[in-house]
Amino acid sequence: MKTDIHPTYYKEAAVKCACGHTFTVGSTLEQIEVELCNKCHPFYTGKQKFVDTARRVEKFQERTAKREAAAKGKRGKTVKRTTARATRKAKTDKK
Secondary structure, eight states: OOTTSSOOOEEEEEEEETTSOEEEEEESSSEEEESOOTTTOHHHHTOOOOOOTTOHHHHHHHHHHHHHHHHHHOOOHHHHHHHHHHHHHHHHHHO
16 A cells, blocks of 8 residues: 555544434544434334325325226227127118
């Protein structure tokens, strides 16, 4: 390694969280301030909440429900063809 080009490495760098929790790590910074740590992060504390302010989940579920309802009312091409042929045949048989 070249000398005098690398930053100073601190083996005992202090990390301070916004919740007040402090711990030490190795870093090129002497002090680090973070907003979240493993003591206050919702994922690790089990208090995770899904905030859906734009109602994206409900809108998606409504769209899929509409599509499924529309699909139930529709019939496939083969069903339509056979039904049309049967009605045409019934009309020609009556004559």
